Every structure is written in C-alpha cells, then in structure tokens.
Amino acid sequence: MTTMTQASVREFKMPDVGEGLTEAEILKWYVQPGDTVTDGQVVCEVETAKAAVELPIPYDGVVRDLHFPEGTTVDVGTPIIAVDVSGGAAPAEVPAQAPAETAAPAETAEEKKPEGSGRQPVLVGYGVATSSTRRRPRKGPEVLVSQASTAVQTELNGHGGPAPAAETAVTADKPRPLAKPPVRKLAKDLGVDLATVVPSGPDGIITRDDVHAAVASTQAPEAAVEAPSAPAVAPAPVPTYDTARETRIPVKGVRKMTAQAMVGSAFTAPHVTEFVTVDVTRTMKLVEELKQDKEFAGLRVNPLLLIAKALLVAIKRNPDINASWDEASQEIVLKHYVNLGIAAATPRGLIVPNIKDAHAKTLPQLAESLGELVSTAREGKTSPAAMQGGTVTITNVGVFGVDTGTPILNPGESAILAVGAIKLQPWVHKGKVKPRQVTTLALSFDHRLVDGELGSKVLADVAAILEQPKRLISWA
Numbered sequence: 001m002t003t004m005t006q007a008s009v010r011e012f013k014m015p016d017v018g019e020g021l022t023e024a025e026i027l028k029w030y031v032q033p034g035d036t037v038t039d040g041q042v043v044c045e046v047e048t049a050k051a052a053v054e055l056p057i058p059y060d061g062v063v064r065d066l067h068f069p070e071g072t073t074v075d076v077g078t079p080i081i082a083v084d085v086s087g088g089a090a091p092a093e094v095p096a097q098a099p100a101e102t103a104a105p106a107e108t109a110e111e112k113k114p115e116g117s118g119r120q121p122v123l124v125g126y127g128v129a130t131s132s133t134r135r136r137p138r139k140g141p142e143v144l145v146s147q148a149s150t151a152v153q154t155e156l157n158g159h160g161g162p163a164p165a166a167e168t169a170v171t172a173d174k175p176r177p178l179a180k181p182p183v184r185k186l187a188k189d190l191g192v193d194l195a196t197v198v199p200s201g202p203d204g205i206i207t208r209d210d211v212h213a214a215v216a217s218t219q220a221p222e223a224a225v226e227a228p229s230a231p232a233v234a235p236a237p238v239p240t241y242d243t244a245r246e247t248r249i250p251v252k253g254v255r256k257m258t259a260q261a262m263v264g265s266a267f268t269a270p271h272v273t274e275f276v277t278v279d280v281t282r283t284m285k286l287v288e289e290l291k292q293d294k295e296f297a298g299l300r301v302n303p304l305l306l307i308a309k310a311l312l313v314a315i316k317r318n319p320d321i322n323a324s325w326d327e328a329s330q331e332i333v334l335k336h337y338v339n340l341g342i343a344a345a346t347p348r349g350l351i352v353p354n355i356k357d358a359h360a361k362t363l364p365q366l367a368e369s370l371g372e373l374v375s376t377a378r379e380g381k382t383s384p385a386a387m388q389g390g391t392v393t394i395t396n397v398g399v400f401g402v403d404t405g406t407p408i409l410n411p412g413e414s415a416i417l418a419v420g421a422i423k424l425q426p427w428v429h430k431g432k433v434k435p436r437q438v439t440t441l442a443l444s445f446d447h448r449l450v451d452g453e454l455g456s457k458v459l460a461d462v463a464a465i466l467e468q469p470k471r472l473i474s475w476a
Contacts, residue, residue, distance in 0.1 A: 006335075010059055011079035014046070025073045026080065043081060046074075051382045052348065061085035073181050088221045095368035179206040182250070187211050267413045269325070269446040273406040274455055278463040279427055281437040286469045292325045295364055300371035304342075304396055306469060307419055307462070309366060311394060312338060312359055313475050314461035321458045322391050323414050325448050332449045341393035341410055342370065344377040352410050355389035398422060404440040404441045414450055417462065418442040 014024055024046040031043045042054045043063075061083040070373050177194040179187070187194050190211065199212045201207045225242055241248070283306050290301045308460045315338055317324050324334045342356035344351055351396055353376070355361070356370045393410045398421035421439040427436035443459040465471045 005424065006434060008084055009064060010085050012043075012055075012057055012078050013082045014074045014076050015055070016076045023073050023075050023436075024053075026068055026070055027052060028070055029066055031063050031066075033063050033388060037061060039061060047348065048384060051351065051384050051387065052380050053383065057081070058082065059085055079140055085466065086093065092305055093339060103257045119365060130209070138246055167184050177206055178204050183211060190215050191399050197315070244315075247330065258329055262435055265409050268327075268458075269409055270445045271406075271409065272452070272455065273443050273444040273449075275404060275440060275442050275444055276463045277440045278440060278467050279424060279429065279436045280439050280466045283466045284422065284437045285467050290363075299367040301367055301375070304394070304419070305363070305367050305370060307396075307417075307466065308340060308342075308358070308394060308471075309363060309472060310465035310469075311338065311458075311463060312366075313391065313419055313472060314458045315392065316359065318454060318458045319476060320454055321415050321450055322393070323449055324412050325414070325446060333390045337391070338388050339391045341390035341413070341416075342393035344374065344382075344395060346377055346380060346382075348380060351377060351382055351387060352378060352390060352393055353386040354393075356389070392416070394419065398439065404442045406442060407444050409444060409446060413446075415443060415445040415455070417459075420445070441466075447459060 011081055016022075025048075027045045027047050027343045029036060029044050031041075037043060037057045038060050039058060040056045043057045045052055045054050047053075051155045064082040064084045067078075067080050067082070074080055115458060174461075177197065179194055179197065187197070187206075192214050194206055194211075194212050197206050198209050200210050200462060225471065280303070283303060286345060287301060287303055287306060290296050290305075318334075320334065324335070324337055326333050337357055339356050339358040341352040341354040341356040344353065353373050355366070355373060358369070361369060373382075373386075376386075390410055390413055392413060393407075393416040395403050395405075395407050396419045398419050402422050404420040405418045407415050407416045418441070420442070422437050422439045424435050425438040426433050427438055428434075429436055441459060443455055443462075445455045461475075465475065
C-alpha cells in the first residue's frame with residue numbers, strides 16, 4: 001500500500017465564482033478518485049445563483065476523494081475535492097481497524113498557514129466558509145469515526161486546538177445523521193436535533209416527514225404536562241400530495257435568484273410602462289440588405305440588432321435614462337456607458353447577460369457581440385461576470401408570438417424595452433391602407449428617476465428610428 005503524508009494532500013475548496021455568492025450546486029464531476037489531473041484541468045461543473053460555471057483544479061496530482069456527490073449544494077470555502085500532489089498513486093482504502101487519528105482527514109500544511117503568510121487564492125472568494133458542510137457521510141465504521149473526530153474538533157473546540165480524547169470517543173459512536181440539505185435547514189428552523197429523529201427513508205435517511213413527526217412528538221408531552229386533565233390530542237397530520245397528479249420542483253440556482261430579483265425589483269422601484277405601435281417595414285427591408293452585405297458576412301443579422309442599435313441611439317439623445325437609483329445615499333447615478341442587457345431564456349431559467357460598452361460598438365461589432373451572447377447562453381456557459389453591471393435591458397417577447405408585455409426592471413437598472421412580434425397588418429401608409437410589418441414596443445422605467453416626459457422621448461426615438469432606419473445615420 002502506498003504511504004501518503006497529509007502534507008501531500010491538497011484540498012480544493014468551493015470558490016466564490018460570482019463576487020459575493022455564498023453557495024453553489026455541483027452539477028457534474030469530470031473526474032473520479034484515482035484519476036490524474038493537471039493544473040488548469042476542469043474537474044467539475046457547478047451552478048450558482050447566476051450561472052453554470054466550470055471549475056479548474058489549480059495543481060497537478062492524483063484525485064484522492066470527491067467530498068460531495070452530484071446534486072449537492074455546497075457552501076463557498078468548503079473543500080470539495082482532495083488531490084494527492086506527491087505524484088504517487090491513489091491511496092488504498094484505510095483498514096477498519098486503523099485508529100481514528102489515521103482515518104480522520106487532517107489539515108494540510110497549506111491550510112494551517114495564517115493570513116498574510118503568502119498563500120495565494122486560486123479564484124475569487126477562495127477561503128474558509130463560516131457554516132458547516134452538508135456532506136453525507138460514507139458507510140463504514142472507519143469513515144464514521146473519521147467524520148466524528150473532525151466534527152468534535154471543529155464544533156466542540158472551535159478555537160482550533162485538539163479535542164479531548166474522551167469527547168472524541170463518545171462522538172465517534174454517534175455518526176452524523178443522514179439528511180439532505182433542505183431537511184437539515186427545516187430541522188434547524190424548527191429547533192429539532194437530527195440526532196434524536198428516527199429516520200424512515202432508504203438507507204437510514206431522515207425525511208421531512210420524520211422532522212415534522214419529531215416536532216409533533218415533542219409538543220404532545222409538553223401539552224400533557226401543562227393540562228393533565230385535557231384529553232390527548234392527536235398530532236397534526238403532515239401535509240402530503242399526490243405524486244401521480246403533482247410534481248414538486250425545488251427552486252434553486254438561477255431560477256431562485258431570478259425570483260428573488262424580480263420580487264425585489266417589483267416592490268422597490270415604482271414601475272411605469274408606456275407602449276407604441278410602429279411600422280417597421282423599412283427596418284425589415286434593411287435587415288435583408290445587411291444579410292447580403294460583405295461586412296456582415298458570418299454575423300447574426302436580425303431585427304433585434306437594429307432594435308438594439310435604435311435603443312443605443314435613443315439613449316445617446318436622452319442620456320438621463322441610463323441611470324440607477326442609490327437608495328443608501330439617496331442619489332441618482334448617471335452612467336456614461338451602456339452595458340446593454342439581452343434577456344435570454346435557458347433551460348436553467350431566464351438570464352440577462354449584457355454587452356459591455358455597447359454604446360461604443362459599430363453595427364458589425366454589435367452584431368458579433370449579440371451572436372456570441374446568444375450562443376453562449378444557449379450552451380449554458382454564460383459567466384456570472386457577463387450578467388453583472390447592466391444598465392439597460394431588451395427583452396424580445398415577440399419570438400414567442402406575443403404582441404407585447406409589461407416587463408419588470410432588472411435590479412439596478414432604470415429601463416427595460418420589450419419588443420413584440422412583428423406581424424403583417426393593415427396600416428395606413430401614404431394615405432392608403434396597405435399591408436405593413438408592424439410591431440408594438442413597451443418601455444418600463446423606474447419612475448423615481450425617469451419621469452413621463454423622459455420615458456416618452458426615449459420610446460418615441462426608438463420607434464422613429466425603426467420606422468425610418470436612415471435616422472441611424474443622422475442621429476448617431
């Protein structure tokens with residue numbers, strides 16, 4: 001059996017990949033114990049509250065252990081994979097009769113270094129999490145003893161010193177109860193000690209029903225002591241649902257973040273929405289002409305490209321629309337740049353990546369950026385950084401055949417433009433009713449910093465450009 005020192009094992013921790021995020025879900029492991037990895041190799045894919053991100057390992061070695069299975073939500077700063085950097089083969093399994101000190105994972109020399117000792121973080125936010133891990137312990141007495149020893153050292157002796165031997169021995173006989181993170185949170189909220197709960201799930205896993213049953217069983221004796229003469233009351237039934245007729249989907253990741261952001265925006269910023277219906281026949285003709293232009297060869301050219309350019313020109317003519325409200329300082333923050341957000345529907349939910357400094361891009365450059373943004377979003381590879389710092393957003397509901405809508409502002413932005421379906425409709429053109437390409441635009445804005453006049457001017461400018469796209473030249 002290969003001998004391995006603890007100093008040769010490096011623990012890679014869940015980094016903060018989104019500037020301030022506290023947790024991420026492990027979607028997929030690309031390596032397994034025993035695999036050789038190299039510096040910069042992607043070892044797993046995780047989903048944060050903003051996007052799916054691939055994590056590279058920062059050193060060479062052999063994978064010793066994957067601390068969490070796929071589908072587990074892990075706090076930032078928690079070790080997720082152990083790598084032997086000594087260059088040896090993966091270690092054999094520790095025998096059951098080995099002492100607890102051998103089985104217990106020890107801190108590496110790198111982790112014991114104090115702050116300022118020269119340790120360099122691998123990614124933003126690389127550090128120790130303040131909350132406990134939610135790893136499901138493995139089966140086997142030697143692993144249970146190892147985890148119990150670690151738990152005693154961190155929880156009962158939080159200053160970092162070695163835990164007393166007596167306490168370690170007692171805790172080793174009581175392995176950490178098996179429960180999924182949502183069940184642990186429920187137990188914490190209800191004040192239930194999972195060690196006292198009788199599990200009913202497969203392999204001894206504690207379920208939500210078990211936690212509710214434990215609450216009911218503890219409340220019943222208390223009621224009997226307070227009112228001995230009162231008849232016994234049966235515990236309230238645990239809510240259930242028909243799995244054949246209903247499906248429960250946990251709200252997490254991008255969908256959870258989107259829901260929180262939309263609720264916060266809707267109940268913080270006073271929304272106003274204005275509408276205009278416009279003849280975009282000339283714009284549609286220009287789209288077809290640009291598709292044949294050599295300068296746009298290989299680029300994505302569609303009506304959204306010209307709508308985006310029209311909005312950028314309208315912002316240039318009315319710069320006060322490109323702002324945000326600073327509640328803390330009670331100030332309006334005018335932005336001298338436009339990071340144009342484009343709402344994109346993905347399998348993981350709605351995301352709004354933005355084109356940085358879109359105001360400074362030519363039409364071909366804007367077409368290239370739009371194409372990259374859309375393809376990246378469809379592949380699920382949009383980075384958290386691409387969804388930060390937006391100033392104004394466009395949402396194209398017309399692709400679903402919808403005429404228009406009342407969009408909710410992206411948090412931190414002052415305006416969002418909704419584009420409806422472009423349809424052939426009867427329209428009065430040069431004094432005669434003719435079939436024309438027509439669409440409806442809707443502009444929602446924050447009425448704290450955008451009044452009706454400013455919002456109307458911006459919407460009117462966008463409509464005017466789409467009706468007469470040659471204004472892109474005279475107004476730009």
